[in-house]
Amino acid sequence: MKFGTKVIHAGVNPDPSTGAIMTPIFQTSTYVQSSPGNHQGYEYSRTHNPTRNALQNSLAALENGKHGLCFSSGMAAIDAILKLFQPGDEVISTNDLYGGTYRLFTKVFDKFGIKFHFVSMENPESIEKYITDKTKMIWAESPTNPMMNIIDIKGLAKIAQKHNVLLGVDNTFATPYLQTPMDLGADLVMHSVTKYLGGHSDVVMGALVVNNDKLAEDLSFIQNSCGATPGPQDCFLVLRGIKTLHLRMERHCQNGKTIASYLRNHPKVEKVYWPGFEDHPNHQVAASQMKDFGGMISFTLAGNQMEDAFTILKNLKIFSLAESLGGVESLCGHPASMTHASIPKAEREKVGLSDSLIRLSVGVEDAEDLKNDLFKALDQL
Numbered sequence: 001m002k003f004g005t006k007v008i009h010a011g012v013n014p015d016p017s018t019g020a021i022m023t024p025i026f027q028t029s030t031y032v033q034s035s036p037g038n039h040q041g042y043e044y045s046r047t048h049n050p051t052r053n054a055l056q057n058s059l060a061a062l063e064n065g066k067h068g069l070c071f072s073s074g075m076a077a078i079d080a081i082l083k084l085f086q087p088g089d090e091v092i093s094t095n096d097l098y099g100g101t102y103r104l105f106t107k108v109f110d111k112f113g114i115k116f117h118f119v120s121m122e123n124p125e126s127i128e129k130y131i132t133d134k135t136k137m138i139w140a141e142s143p144t145n146p147m148m149n150i151i152d153i154k155g156l157a158k159i160a161q162k163h164n165v166l167l168g169v170d171n172t173f174a175t176p177y178l179q180t181p182m183d184l185g186a187d188l189v190m191h192s193v194t195k196y197l198g199g200h201s202d203v204v205m206g207a208l209v210v211n212n213d214k215l216a217e218d219l220s221f222i223q224n225s226c227g228a229t230p231g232p233q234d235c236f237l238v239l240r241g242i243k244t245l246h247l248r249m250e251r252h253c254q255n256g257k258t259i260a261s262y263l264r265n266h267p268k269v270e271k272v273y274w275p276g277f278e279d280h281p282n283h284q285v286a287a288s289q290m291k292d293f294g295g296m297i298s299f300t301l302a303g304n305q306m307e308d309a310f311t312i313l314k315n316l317k318i319f320s321l322a323e324s325l326g327g328v329e330s331l332c333g334h335p336a337s338m339t340h341a342s343i344p345k346a347e348r349e350k351v352g353l354s355d356s357l358i359r360l361s362v363g364v365e366d367a368e369d370l371k372n373d374l375f376k377a378l379d380q381l
């Protein structure tokens with residue numbers, strides 16, 4: 001099946017008891033057994049739930065993987081991966097990653113004796129020197145937040161395979177519409193389902209997709225033992241959201257291109273970070289591993305003043321000032337004071353995250369209205 005058919009049909013079947021075409025919300029914690037141990041494959045909803053199963057199968061199909069596992073948030077999904085490891089094990093992570101992941105690594109799992117190396121992955125070969133016999137996983141995101149850097153996933157997979165370590169990819173920004181890391185050699189694909197997959201800013205959820213049966217078995221053991229599973233209502237909402245993923249992404253990409261080009265030509269804008277530009281440092285890698293370039297954009301202002309960024313954020317009317325991304329509505333944010341405030345200014349500036357940097361999650365509204373909104377806000381400077 002092609003992607004546009006998979007989002008509608010993969011993993012979901014009409015309900016056998018009624019023929020309901022949409023997967024019912026199995027709002028139940030337990031299942032009746034006809035005699036002890038004699039059940040229909042379902043015992044308790046932390047372990048299995050039919051609504052969750054349908055979603056897990058759908059996500060696995062979208063990522064071209066064999067097994068899907070859902071969690072109560074994106075962070076819970078990453079937490080489950082790290083519970084595969086033991087004290088003394090090491091992880092090599094990109095140094096340009098989601099703040100919550102950095103916090104989980106350094107403030108929680110560091111305490112349990114797992115060692116993290118945060119390194120630039122601009123050139124995949126350069127990470128080889130950090131690999132030891134203790135290394136268990138390489139962890140990457142592409143595109144990254146908020147600088148929209150692109151990491152060569154195939155290049156990382158080569159290194160991971162050579163040294164027999166896992167490669168995990170946070171595919172939240174790209175979605176399986178734009179990029180399927182399993183096809184590039186990743187072992188684990190992770191999503192904050194909260195973002196594009198849910199797509200309507202009404203659910204917090206996470207997911208993992210893997211191919212290896214043993215890895216899937218170990219992760220579902222952790223999923224059931226630790227218990228950070230989503231409820232059936234949320235699974236239903238995501239199943240519904242996924243049905244329009246290809247349509248939404250097409251528009252996110254179109255609007256992203258329109259807005260990125262508009263901002264690039266605006267005299268009050270200093271620099272626009274978007275992997276679709278041919279002069280983006282890793283445009284070639286982006287073009288080879290992604291179908292299109294998405295609707296996430298960051299830009300800085302001429303003069304680089306924080307107050308100017310605040311003026312714009314205050315005057316945007318259609319773009320709402322909020323954390324999160326990937327919903328149908330456009331959002332704007334100020335990483336230096338919001339998502340990345342915990343990183344010292346000098347460190348922020350080293351990676352280009354300056355005080356005037358504004359991040360946009362371009363939604364699926366009419367592009368003319370979005371352009372006008374930015375035009376009017378920039379006009380206030």
Ligand SMILES: *Cc1c(COP(=O)(O)O)cnc(C)c1O
Pocket residue numbers: 073074075076098100101141145170172173191192193194195204205206
């Ligand atoms: C939001 C996000 C997460 C965390 O997911 P939650 O669903 O908020 O727990 C992880 N990685 C990326 C890239 C994200 O944007």
